[in-house]
Amino acid sequence: MKERYPLPCNIAQTLNIVGDRWTLLIIHEILVGNTTFNDIKHNLETISANLLSTRLKALEQQGMVVSELYSKHPPRYQYALTKKSKDLEPVFHALLLWGREHLDTCYKALINSETDNDVEIGYYDQKTGERIPQEHLSVIPFERQT
Amino acid sequence: MKERYPLPCNIAQTLNIVGDRWTLLIIHEILVGNTTFNDIKHNLETISANLLSTRLKALEQQGMVVSELYSKHPPRYQYALTKKSKDLEPVFHALLLWGREHLDTCYKALINSETDNDVEIGYYDQKTGERIPQEHLSVIPFERQT
DNA sequence: ATACTAGGTTAAAAAAATCAACTTAGTAAA
DNA sequence: TTTACTAAGTTGATTTTTTTAACCTAGTAT
Numbered sequence: 001m002k003e004r005y006p007l008p009c010n011i012a013q014t015l016n017i018v019g020d021r022w023t024l025l026i027i028h029e030i031l032v033g034n035t036t037f038n039d040i041k042h043n044l045e046t047i048s049a050n051l052l053s054t055r056l057k058a059l060e061q062q063g064m065v066v067s068e069l070y071s072k073h074p075p076r077y078q079y080a081l082t083k084k085s086k087d088l089e090p091v092f093h094a095l096l097l098w099g100r101e102h103l104d105t106c107y108k109a110l111i112n113s114e115t116d117n118d119v120e121i122g123y124y125d126q127k128t129g130e131r132i133p134q135e136h137l138s139v140i141p142f143e144r145q146t
Numbered sequence: 147m148k149e150r151y152p153l154p155c156n157i158a159q160t161l162n163i164v165g166d167r168w169t170l171l172i173i174h175e176i177l178v179g180n181t182t183f184n185d186i187k188h189n190l191e192t193i194s195a196n197l198l199s200t201r202l203k204a205l206e207q208q209g210m211v212v213s214e215l216y217s218k219h220p221p222r223y224q225y226a227l228t229k230k231s232k233d234l235e236p237v238f239h240a241l242l243l244w245g246r247e248h249l250d251t252c253y254k255a256l257i258n259s260e261t262d263n264d265v266e267i268g269y270y271d272q273k274t275g276e277r278i279p280q281e282h283l284s285v286i287p288f289e290r291q292t
Numbered sequence: 293a294t295a296c297t298a299g300g301t302t303a304a305a306a307a308a309a310t311c312a313a314c315t316t317a318g319t320a321a322a
Numbered sequence: 323t324t325t326a327c328t329a330a331g332t333t334g335a336t337t338t339t340t341t342t343a344a345c346c347t348a349g350t351a352t
Contacts, residue, residue, distance in 0.1 A: 005171065006192060010245030010254045011238060012171055021165070021309075025151065025158055037330050046152060048310055053331060074318045076329070084248050090240035090267045092157060096285065098237060099156030102230050108156045109288040110269075118272040119283060121236040123256075126264040131277070137265060139242065142255040167340075183299050194341055199300060220349045222298070 017062055018088065022047055026055050027064065027085050028092055035078040059085070094121055163208055164234065168193055172201050173210065173231050174238055181224040205231070240267060 004019070005012035018024050022044065029040045041052055056079060059065040064085040070078045093110060097120065100106050110119045123132045150165070151158035164170050168190065175186045187198055202225060205211040210231040216224045239256060243266070246252050256265045269278045 004167070005190075007171075007190065008253045009171075010242045010249060010252060011174055013249050013251070013253070014241045014245040015170065019167070019170075021150070021167075024161065024165075025153075025155075028157055038328085041330090044151075044153065046310090048312095049331065050311095050333080051309060054309095074329075087244055087247060088240075091237065091244060093269070093283075094234075094236035094240045094267075095160045096156045098233055099160040100288070101233060103156060103159050105159070106156060106288050107154045107159070108285050111284050111286055112269075112271045112278045113282045113284040114278075115271055115274065117274065119269045119278060120272045121240075122268050122270040122277075123239070123258075123265045124268045124277070125258045125261055126266050128261065128263065131268070131270070132258045132260075132265060136259050137239075138257050138259040139254050140257055142246070142252050184297085187299090192341090194343090195300065196302080197340065220298075 017064070018091075020055070020058075022051060023055055023059070024088070024091070024095075026052065027059070027081065027088060030065065030079050030081050031086070031089070031092070035080065037077065037079075040079070090121070097121060163210070164237075166201065166204075168197060169201055169205070170234070170237070170241075172198065173205070173227065173234060176211065176225050176227050177232070177235070177238070181226065183223065183225075186225070236267070243267060 004016050007013070018027065025044055026040060026047075029043050034040050034043050037052065037056075041047060041049060044052070056065060056067070060067060062084075063082055065079050065081060067077050067079050070076055096108055096110055100109055100118075111117060112119055123137055124130060125132055150162050153159075164173065171190055172186060172193075175189050180186050180189050183198065183202075187193060187195060190198070202211060202213070206213060208230075209228055211225050211227060213223050213225050216222055242254055242256055246255055246264075257263060258265055269280075269283055270276065271278055
């Protein structure tokens with residue numbers, strides 16, 4: 001794998017995996033249930049077949065996507081997400097909410113289906129479960145334990 | 147502005163603004179305090195001057211960034227973020243946390259500075275402030291009220 | 293007078309994405 | 323049984339983006 005962003009930064013390294021053009025949108029299509037090559041291709045409208053093919057292969061290699069033969073006769077494939085790519089959901093929600101706030105034309109909203117109120121992203125303590133105010137959030141260098 | 151992704155989707159439209167190569171990383175550098183052209187350039191290591199220049203101009207046009215002359219003699223500029231780009235913070239946090247979980251080499255962690263515990267992203271009702279479980283989250287089509 | 297830094301620009305080359313045509317295997321319809 | 327159509331791609335040419343590298347202008351520092 002060639003590294004596009006050779007930086008010691010989670011964000012840069014994550015974008016090395018999902019930052020190429022169309023990649024996040026492809027994962028998102030599969031996430032919302034468009035699982036076959038042509039489903040994805042038609043929904044993304046202007047993506048070309050060869051680029052979609054290239055991206056799906058790269059995503060398979062990264063363990064983001066698995067392809068399954070779902071019909072033998074005729075041979076038909078569908079793509080499924082692994083946990084690794086399903087875990088991008090907060091990224092999608094964050095992008096969606098940013099768009100809700102700042103796009104001239106907004107297409108989607110994220111709501112609480114129990115109350116129909118808008119939803120916002122917050123942060124909570126993994127141990128205590130308590131909500132954490134912005135000012136207590138801290139990004140720290142992390143050394144993986146060996 | 148040429149639309150790269152001509153799709154009726156918040157995520158695609160948001161990526162039309164911040165999805166170009168290097169763009170999110172440039173915003174992130176300014177966010178963490180590297181505000182001059184050369185600060186950004188040196189921290190992003192392999193970015194070229196002309197691309198950085200192009201991206202900064204595009205970001206200014208989008209209202210994501212403002213440039214200020216902070217020294218007249220010699221003339222020196224610095225770039226600052228607008229609310230619009232500061233509001234990308236949840237996107238950065240989501241990418242960081244994904245990397246924390248899934249990158250072979252993780253560089254950063256997001257912690258609660260009060261407890262030193264890891265932080266997770268949650269969803270909260272904008273009106274009631276209550277935490278919303280995954281199964282009550284709902285993405286709905288949104289029509290801007292006229 | 294010479295070198296160095298900040299903040300870029302310009303031109304050429306390389307890499308990535310798009311466009312358009314083609315393929316293969318199967319199904320369906322006339 | 324010939325024709326048409328669909329799924330899931332591949333191939334090659336063209337165009338657009340990005341990268342590489344060199345250059346520029348002011349001002350500072352030696």
